[in-house]
Amino acid sequence: MTFQRRHLAQMLVLIAVAAAVGLAVNFFSAEPLPLLRPLPAPVSAMPTVGEVDADFVDQVRGASATLLVDARAAAAYRLGHVPGALSLPLGEFAEGFSRWEAELRQADLLILYCSDPTCSDSPELARRLWDKGLRKILLFKGGMEEWIGRGHAVEK
Numbered sequence: 001m002t003f004q005r006r007h008l009a010q011m012l013v014l015i016a017v018a019a020a021v022g023l024a025v026n027f028f029s030a031e032p033l034p035l036l037r038p039l040p041a042p043v044s045a046m047p048t049v050g051e052v053d054a055d056f057v058d059q060v061r062g063a064s065a066t067l068l069v070d071a072r073a074a075a076a077y078r079l080g081h082v083p084g085a086l087s088l089p090l091g092e093f094a095e096g097f098s099r100w101e102a103e104l105r106q107a108d109l110l111i112l113y114c115s116d117p118t119c120s121d122s123p124e125l126a127r128r129l130w131d132k133g134l135r136k137i138l139l140f141k142g143g144m145e146e147w148i149g150r151g152h153a154v155e156k
Contacts, residue, residue, distance in 0.1 A: 049126050050138045054150045057082065057111055057140050065108035071121040072114050072144070082113065082147055083155040090121040093128055104129065110137045116145035 026032045060066045061084055068085035070077050077087040086103065088096040097104070104110065110129065114121040126137050140146075148154065 049123070051141050052111060052138050054140070054142055054146045054152060057113075057147070058152055060109070060111070061085075063109075067103060067107035067110050068140075069104075069110055069112045069125070070114070071112055071125040072119075076115065076144075078156070080144070080154040080156050082144070083153055085113075085155075088125065090125050090128075093125070097128075097132065101132075104134060108136060110134060111140050112137060113140035113143045113147075115143045117141050117143065119143055 023035065026035055057068065061068055061082065068082050069088050070081050070085045071088060071090050072081075073089050073091060074087055077085075077089070081087070086100055088100055112122040112125050112129075114125075122139055122141070122143070126139060129137060142149075144154075
């Protein structure tokens with residue numbers, strides 16, 4: 001056997017042994033990587049939540065069974081929000097949920113919003129509310145940007 005073939009054979013054996021040891025360790029690990037097993041089911045799978053626009057929000061916001069929820073920071077809420085909306089900042093979820101839980105659970109429909117279509121606070125708030133057992137949720141993705149852009153009133 002030539003020098004190059006002998007080294008190549010040694011490298012291939014070394015790679016095969018390392019792969020076998022790695023797979024064995026992973027297989028018997030308490031938290032194995034899903035290489036040889038299917039991925040575990042997600043703990044809390046939230047289905048896709050429907051989206052609405054500013055005109056829809058304006059039509060239903062006066063309904064007693066509909067609750068508008070502002071996911072923005074409290075300071076942004078104080079500067080102006082959709083009339084009748086309650087403030088449930090994502091960053092203060094635990095305290096805010098405790099404060100508003102009764103109202104949230106009594107509502108037939110929750111409409112969540114934040115600042116604009118790129119804001120991720122309202123979708124994350126929807127996930128957290130879903131985890132708390134609330135299911136009748138819609139997202140107003142346009143948020144305050146769309147609300148103001150369509151000329152709707154702002155409450156301070």
